[in-house]
Amino acid sequence: MKLRRTMLYVPGNNPNMVKDAHIYRADSVMFDLEDSVSVHEKDAARFLIFRALKCIDYENTETVVRINSLHSPYGEDDLEAMVRARPDVIRLPKTESPEDIMEADEKLGILEKKLGLPKNEIKLFAAIENARGVVNVSRITEASDRLVGVAFGAEDFVTNLHTTRSREGTELFTARQEILLAGRAAGLHVIDSVFADVNDEAGFRREVELIKGMGFDGKSVINPRQVGIVHEIYTPSIEEINHARRVIRAIEAAEEEGSGVATLNGRMVDKPVVERARRTLELAHVSGLYLDEIQEEAAHA
């Protein structure tokens, strides 16, 4: 199971952050050549990220680069430089239509061929950041085999919508739902927008709980401190793990007796329940929990 609970923004022209962005243990780090880099430093950031990706071992952390729009003066150079540097994923900013994805897909294919790289090696992430993107999202998510995920960018979205972000996030609800549905339908990872107020930990937790409940796979984060909080919320609790174990035991016992359905504490255990339980245990495992130890602790409790 591949995790994309956290995608950490790293300003592309900041060597102190770039040199070891992976130490904060985000599932993905996203080097930004776009909004965090001024127009006078686009070349400098491109060189910096190119060299960093070629030299620095980011270990198991997924590397993502957000390039400038292919319709800007910087996008084409960004794309070629990054294909040569070979990050795991290129994230396209402000995707509005399937053509945006298809254009990038085609250019990537040409570059891969020219450079003798494996076909479709570099994956794509789409970012939906305005109303047009939301309206087209189900076609966007189907536009290329390279797509592995879709991200929501709420800051630009609310500006485009002529509103601002509220505490409850009602203005984002439909967009989040649309993106989530389209992403799920296409089998992609779906990750939520950043939460800008780094010092509002309670507000951040509330928002992560909300988007986890909605079904998002994770969240873009702007501060390393937010990584641990997202992971904590996404990591199954001991109660959830033990419940999942009981579900699995119940269904295994039922299967031995030739039945596909079991009951646990008076509730029916059928296929979707079992699938959720398996997902919980797998998530616990890939989150780095030591399941043997949890069993012990539960036994003592």
Add this chain to the structure above:
Amino acid sequence: MPKKAAGRDIPSKIPGFKEIKHFEGAFANTPLVRKQKGSRTLPRLNKIVESLEQAILKSGLRDGMCVSFHHHLRDGDMVLNMVMDVIANLGIKNLTLASSSLTRAHNPLIRHIKNGVVSRLITSGLRDKLAEEVSHGLMETPVLFHTHGGRARMIESGELKVDIAFLGVPSSDVYGNANGYTGPSACGSLGYAMVDAEYAEKVVLITDNLVEYPNTPFSIHQDHVDYIVQVDQIGDPEGISSGALRMTRNPRDILIAEYATHVIEHSGYMEDGFSLQTGSGSISLAVSNFMRDVMLRKGYTASFALGGITGSIVRLHEEGLIKRLLDVQSFDQEAIRSIGENRYHTEIDASYYANPHNKGCATNKINVVILSAMEIDTDFNVNVLTGSDGVIRGASGGHSDTAIGAGISVIVAPLFRGRSATVVDRVNTVITPGETADVLVTDYGVAVNPRRRDIYDRLKTKHLPLYSIEELYQKAEKVTGRPEPVQFEKKIVGVVEYRDGTILDVIHQVKD
């Protein structure tokens, strides 16, 4: 001849007495009292002398003697320079200067060393230009670097005989009762100065705040003090202490602090009633804050916190989470305020704190200590004195005193700073021997000293990035590249004494 000063007949020989000293009148052999009763016009009895020069002359300072100072006024200290300038003007030469430490305030010493006024330094540390000059061969005799506990040991045992102690004090009365937490130059605890006051041959107090007798509660006692000099200012408050230290926003420091807190929580040493010492670095302060969360979550209180006390420790004390504070040095304004206000915020001297050879020092009683490092090598030896270029720029302090005393010593440091690796194959200078450093926590991962298998076993399932220290060393070198070795001259410029008085290392002059 029998004498009859009091009109009594006293024989010259009495069984059991070798020699009879005859009474010569009540005032004859008692200094420092009024010589005439009943005179209301006599000046109030005091030890005040007009000037530093008089104090120096009266104290009998001569060439070749040892003068001592303390560093509680830190970067704001004005006393040492003031005293040394007068001594230099008097033409006195070849002195040994023993200060509990030396800071960037003390660069003017370079001149006195060059002019032969000072020929030897004994200190916990050196910084800034003075340190650079010493590293480049300023002195003929190497500097002796001691620990805080080691200094108390050498003074108490008489290995270091202080002829005259010049002690700046933020408040004193006319008879020499002094404390550190009142007055415009307040610095909090006077823990390092208390040892000098007790053991030096002569004690001169320098104060900018003369208060009504008796100045209770007092840290330095009137019965140890010879002379008092009043001056305009003993220190610059800006340099004496920082304001309230804010929690760091540096994500790297926070990451290290989170790992360190996690290590401590699961180490087996954090339990109800445990004790701790944290430093004043930003990582240490963040650890204090995170440990507060753990204590609240688990319902633990600590029995005491030791050492350099900071505002974040004071906060835990005032919230009832740490019952008692033992304070040898107060790092910030909150700590200075607290030591004056809080009943169980107790001042201790350097011997009580860390002297390895007294009958029991407080560092032996701590469960958890958090320590910094400039360098740490794959044998866990720690350097907090010389930089990666071999130049002196730090202090031994209480590092090795607490590392050996604590149940678990946790070294916190980034894996590399800029391009200089913290984890190296061989430290430039050993201050704390590897056998007393238990766990290294860096931003790249955590390494447990192989001698502490018990701690490793408790941590191995706690979702920490555990590596061997060799692995961390290799990670660092992979990122920074392999540095060229530092080039040194033959000449020895510093000698590092371990807390027990044995010589642990030497520092050579750096080559340019």
Add this chain to the structure above:
Amino acid sequence: MNLIRTGKAGTLESSDVMITVKGHSENRVEIKLKSIVEKRFGRHIRRQIEDILERMEVNSALVDVDDRGALDCVIQARLETALYRAAGIQSLRWEEIQ
């Protein structure tokens, strides 16, 4: 590569390096290095800069380097940026860069 103007890249932040390059009045290569890690990495940094200049066929350059502990890849990126800016070249010449 010909340097037709002064090119500057990087900052004086920790882990970064500020590099200024321009053509040399005597048509040679001269490197002025100031580094906080000079004693331990000075020779290495000079060698690295010389190598990059050679590979990019820069024969006349006055290179001013103010290093705040930058890693090799940062020094390389900053030098490349400064050279491109000094040469007034917009599009990337990959045969030189790789």
